[in-house]
């Protein structure tokens with residue numbers, strides 16, 4: 692293969708250049724001298740092989756190049772590891788099959804039909820697929836290629852699947868899903884929260900702009916507001932759920948360490964919490980859609996004000 696790419700291959704054209712007296716002619720088509728580019732790329736025999744496997748693998752071939760340029764463009768084709776490896780194998784095998792068919796034609800006058808070369812390449816691709824370590828992308832296009840090449844699939848490992856769903860609070864409890872949004876760090880911020888009972892009915896909600904803040908400050912502001920509202924409405928069994936791990940840990944340990952401008956309101960909340968039952972949980976953003984939507988609404992209020 693490397694001899695072909697470096698144009699140091701014993702085809703008739705190369706031998707003629709070394710001084711041998713040869714009437715170089717392609718034995719497949721008799722339409723051109725047997726140059727490397729013609730034999731392996733442009734000859735109807737090799738061209739048919741390229742056409743067949745290019746269409747199977749949906750690779751757009753450009754044949755107006757030297758074997759080296761063509762090889763570089765072929766191996767730089769972006770595909771899944773499995774399809775990429777099969778295509779690379781097909782490229783090498785097409786070069787090999789063309790040479791393998793050319794020699795008997797010259798020395799034994801024995802023509803190997805195109806269909807035999809295609810079957811030979813298919814067999815080697817199946818063998819290659821058994822040794823491959825790359826997997827396919829979990830896409831329909833890769834599945835189609837696999838069927839066309841009649842090779843076994845090498846499925847990529849499925850991503851870890853986490854089930855996320857909203858759970859209502861127990862009877863007698865109010866659950867608040869809250870969120871803070873921030874455009875930049877710092878940037879225009881907003882906070883929101885929605886209070887729901889054990890049947891999922893909305894007892895109240897809020898969304899308001901906060902001015903320029905960092906994201907964690909917006910999260911802290913919304914927790915303070917949620918506790919103040921809950922305490923004011925007499926909802927003393929409060930389940931706070933948010934998608935901020937920072938707030939979950941802050942509430943869990945009732946830490947007083949917050950930025951100074953929130954210190955007084957946060958200390959007041961800690962006093963409220965002494966007379967409240969609090970449960971804190973984390974939920975992924977996908978399970979906190981109401982909170983996210985309200986936070987976006989709060990941001991739009993900030994931008995319009």
Ligand SMILES: [Zn+2]
Nearest residue numbers: 717719720734
């Ligand atoms: Zn030819």
